[in-house]
Amino acid sequence: MAPKLLSSTNFKSLFNSVDTFLFDCDGVIWKGDTLIDGVSHTLDLLRSKASSLSHSGKNIVFVTNNSMKSRRQYAEKFRSLGLTSVTQDEIFSSSFAAAMYLKANNFPKDKKVYVIGGEGILEELQLAGFTGLGGPEDGEKKAQWKSNSLFQHDKTVGAVVVGLDPNINYYKLQYGTLCVRENRGCLFIATNRDAVGHMTDLQEWPGAGCMVAAMCGSTEREPIVVGKPATFMMDFLIQKFGTETSRMCMVGDRLDTDVLFGQNAGCKTLLVLSGCTSESNLLDENNKIEPDYYTSMVSDITKLMDSP
Amino acid sequence: MLNRTTLVSSSSVSLLPNSKPFFSVKAFSGFRSSSFSGGIVRRIDHKPLRVMTPNLTPRAMAAQQLENADQLIDSVETFIFDCDGVIWKGDKLIEGVPETLDMLRAKGKRLVFVTNNSTKSRKQYGKKFETLGLNVNEEEIFASSFAAAAYLQSINFPKDKKVYVIGEEGILKELDLAGFQYLGGPDDGKKQIELKPGFLMEHDNDVGAVVVGFDRYFNYYKIQYGTLCIRENPGCLFIATNRDAVTHLTDAQEWAGGGSMVGALVGSCQREPLVVGKPSTFMMDYLADKFGIEKSQICMVGDRLDTDILFGQNGGCKTLLVLSGVTSISMLESPENKIQPDFYTSKISDFLSLKAANV
Numbered sequence: 001m002a003p004k005l006l007s008s009t010n011f012k013s014l015f016n017s018v019d020t021f022l023f024d025c026d027g028v029i030w031k032g033d034t035l036i037d038g039v040s041h042t043l044d045l046l047r048s049k050a051s052s053l054s055h056s057g058k059n060i061v062f063v064t065n066n067s068m069k070s071r072r073q074y075a076e077k078f079r080s081l082g083l084t085s086v087t088q089d090e091i092f093s094s095s096f097a098a099a100m101y102l103k104a105n106n107f108p109k110d111k112k113v114y115v116i117g118g119e120g121i122l123e124e125l126q127l128a129g130f131t132g133l134g135g136p137e138d139g140e141k142k143a144q145w146k147s148n149s150l151f152q153h154d155k156t157v158g159a160v161v162v163g164l165d166p167n168i169n170y171y172k173l174q175y176g177t178l179c180v181r182e183n184r185g186c187l188f189i190a191t192n193r194d195a196v197g198h199m200t201d202l203q204e205w206p207g208a209g210c211m212v213a214a215m216c217g218s219t220e221r222e223p224i225v226v227g228k229p230a231t232f233m234m235d236f237l238i239q240k241f242g243t244e245t246s247r248m249c250m251v252g253d254r255l256d257t258d259v260l261f262g263q264n265a266g267c268k269t270l271l272v273l274s275g276c277t278s279e280s281n282l283l284d285e286n287n288k289i290e291p292d293y294y295t296s297m298v299s300d301i302t303k304l305m306d307s308p
Numbered sequence: 309m310l311n312r313t314t315l316v317s318s319s320s321v322s323l324l325p326n327s328k329p330f331f332s333v334k335a336f337s338g339f340r341s342s343s344f345s346g347g348i349v350r351r352i353d354h355k356p357l358r359v360m361t362p363n364l365t366p367r368a369m370a371a372q373q374l375e376n377a378d379q380l381i382d383s384v385e386t387f388i389f390d391c392d393g394v395i396w397k398g399d400k401l402i403e404g405v406p407e408t409l410d411m412l413r414a415k416g417k418r419l420v421f422v423t424n425n426s427t428k429s430r431k432q433y434g435k436k437f438e439t440l441g442l443n444v445n446e447e448e449i450f451a452s453s454f455a456a457a458a459y460l461q462s463i464n465f466p467k468d469k470k471v472y473v474i475g476e477e478g479i480l481k482e483l484d485l486a487g488f489q490y491l492g493g494p495d496d497g498k499k500q501i502e503l504k505p506g507f508l509m510e511h512d513n514d515v516g517a518v519v520v521g522f523d524r525y526f527n528y529y530k531i532q533y534g535t536l537c538i539r540e541n542p543g544c545l546f547i548a549t550n551r552d553a554v555t556h557l558t559d560a561q562e563w564a565g566g567g568s569m570v571g572a573l574v575g576s577c578q579r580e581p582l583v584v585g586k587p588s589t590f591m592m593d594y595l596a597d598k599f600g601i602e603k604s605q606i607c608m609v610g611d612r613l614d615t616d617i618l619f620g621q622n623g624g625c626k627t628l629l630v631l632s633g634v635t636s637i638s639m640l641e642s643p644e645n646k647i648q649p650d651f652y653t654s655k656i657s658d659f660l661s662l663k664a665a666n667v
Contacts, residue, residue: 166528177564202508206576217571218564
């Protein structure tokens, strides 16, 4: 069914049928480190128990594929942008998802995790009680190739977690490759596979999909994906709110992660055009992913809530 | 496992199950148009060569251990040798190679060396052969660095367009020799970026092709530059020298190969590249045309099933696997392996020892 442009006629029914709004972050709440206009007011209004449409206020959570930060670091980012009401418990980053995946699958505490990605992943692993290796500091390391020296890797690494890594280099690719190919039973986990993202406000940059595909190229294996559109994070959300997914609405800017995630999990879906997807991308005949609704940006909700 | 046989051209390949080996030829129109997304490779006499999409049903008959070396040698006119794991391992010559090559030349056989390694130019490989005491001419060497430049030449890539290189010196040298302007290469390995508000990475709008190969100086700057060119410059080509998952940089262990760097660009651009190295038949078509050889008169000798042997099979040649490199007999005989060469033997000097045994 064709996506409906969000309007005063259809907004009310969406609003009343949903208890929880799930927001993506990049391209929805902010772009790089710049807050998108009107977001703060909209979130307050949705939470408010005294709106004209509802007396109970909505639950709000943030589900982001960006693995650079931990939940705690994301909460700090929200605070620095003036969104002080957002707490760590409301944030579900793919860095957190990776650690939770290992926990849920009883990853042994005596095995290590090699990380090709940011600080956020290492912090979440540590919080979950796992030992992480690699991360940003391996960005400084250089491989040596001399006939009598071997590139060493820790044989106790039982999982390699790959996420967005602007400090990607050959050393990390080689380390991760040896672990996956040579350590028996080593897991290959991807936080997400987004091709590009708005790492800065002015343009798109290669996303985790790039680093993950690099590792697929050298290991000849496909990873376990914990971020959107995989629904792994949804299990946590269902547990947290005790509601059905049909009473949730996923708001995102990307069709093949946010909207697909929402659809896979049985939520309602709302695409915003403030990020990486334009109206022509959405309406293009080659596009097979159709959200329930679409609108230009999150702050449109404020206008629709205020309208009679 | 990534099926690399589908990655020769940038359009989709149709699967033909249960058919006898044959080649689906992709003819692209408008190779003179501004978009250059094509598989037609022009021969000097103006009859088009085609970039063959590979045979998708590899030979099912089990490989035979080579016993009658003479019969194989007499049945072909040309031997194509892979280098790593066949001629040398790292920087060490494999036992018996010089005498074997001399014997083949004495019998009037043409020798050609085809390697997916793009770090050196043909000239630099020529020097490596010389250092190891082998009598090999630069004109007999076809590295994937050369293949990238030869491909661009074959499609008349305009000299006023530029090539962005994610790879090492060998590619730069070959592009230079072919008269193409390039950007990037190892120097871009030193460039840093800072993801902060207001920062915009510019890229040259005249880049008409991005060539990606094995790159030990790989970094985010290069990935972004290449991604911007491919996504934003109309008609920009995405060419891969090769997609080997791992390579033997040193003889002691495996190292992440060109397949990794190419994978990264596929991940960010969501496009498949045109592959010029093995198992794509571009180099086979090129040298068959250059030397005027019939493919049935060629024997491909290599150590890797999914590049060397598949290359030979795709090209319609005889194939000989040597066990002196990355493939062991158990890998060849594993039920998971679908690629069966015509013959296998331990190393190329078996041509001499098997000969002696038959006397």
